[in-house]
Amino acid sequence: MIRLVAEPFEPGAELTRFCAGRAETGAVASFVGIARGEAGQATALELEAYPGFTEAEIGRFVGEAVRRFGLQDAQVIHRHGPIAPGETIVLVMTAAAHRREAFEACDYLMDYLKSRAPFWKKEHGPDGARWVEPTARDLADISRWD
Amino acid sequence: MQVLLFGRLRDVAGWRERSFDPSATHISALKALIGADDAALAAALEAPGVRVSVDRMLVKGDAALHPKAEVAFLPPMSGG
Numbered sequence: 001m002i003r004l005v006a007e008p009f010e011p012g013a014e015l016t017r018f019c020a021g022r023a024e025t026g027a028v029a030s031f032v033g034i035a036r037g038e039a040g041q042a043t044a045l046e047l048e049a050y051p052g053f054t055e056a057e058i059g060r061f062v063g064e065a066v067r068r069f070g071l072q073d074a075q076v077i078h079r080h081g082p083i084a085p086g087e088t089i090v091l092v093m094t095a096a097a098h099r100r101e102a103f104e105a106c107d108y109l110m111d112y113l114k115s116r117a118p119f120w121k122k123e124h125g126p127d128g129a130r131w132v133e134p135t136a137r138d139l140a141d142i143s144r145w146d
Numbered sequence: 147m148q149v150l151l152f153g154r155l156r157d158v159a160g161w162r163e164r165s166f167d168p169s170a171t172h173i174s175a176l177k178a179l180i181g182a183d184d185a186a187l188a189a190a191l192e193a194p195g196v197r198v199s200v201d202r203m204l205v206k207g208d209a210a211l212h213p214k215a216e217v218a219f220l221p222p223m224s225g226g
Contacts, residue, residue: 033226047226048152048153048156050150050152050199050202050218050220053199053202053218078226089226090226113225113226114225114226115225116223116225117226118223119224119225119226120152120154120221120223121224121225121226122153131153131157131224132224133224134224134225138225
């Protein structure tokens with residue numbers, strides 16, 4: 001259900017696998033998050049995870065999304081370690097009988113992942129490195145679901 | 147017991163993982179040990195939003211420890 005990976009992965013191949021053998025599903029929604037280069041201002045992103053803890057915490061939220069939206073299945077694949085601009089950071093896939101639940105659960109999970117998931121993010125740029133915390137917009141996005 | 151630091155705490159301390167005397171019975175005693183020779187780290191551990199996990203479960207307040215506990219200090223989580 002949750003995979004933390006240290007190497008680049010191919011979201012298309014993962015989506016193909018997730019969709020296989022789903023004669024009763026009806027709807028799969030997916031979201032791919034990609035590291036932005038910020039026009040040379042971000043040369044690399046470093047995401048620190050706490051292996052074991054990070055998957056367990058994300059897993060609790062995925063379980064909540066499954067119950068809340070009546071999903072048949074959900075999967076999150078998340079990079080950690082150094083990530084170059086253009087590389088995939090995260091893939092969220094949700095499966096439901098109908099599209100509305102699949103879309104909304106995917107949106108909900110991304111809002112959670114961007115604001116509360118146990119990662120510590122460092123941005124490396126031409127002027128050095130800085131720790132990044134959730135933006136006001138990230139926090140407003142997650143509060144939509146309260 | 148094993149102590150892990152994440153995010154900016156790791157930068158302040160200059161280390162990520164270290165063993166400490168297993169005699170600390172509570173989080174407060176462990177913090178005193180960790181901060182004994184590093185005032186900057188002692189202050190950083192008390193910063194707002196720093197959470198603590200014991201054996202990979204979040205705990206609140208001055209939780210009890212056991213000699214083989216894995217204790218992690220977690221600054222505010224940034225999301226992915």
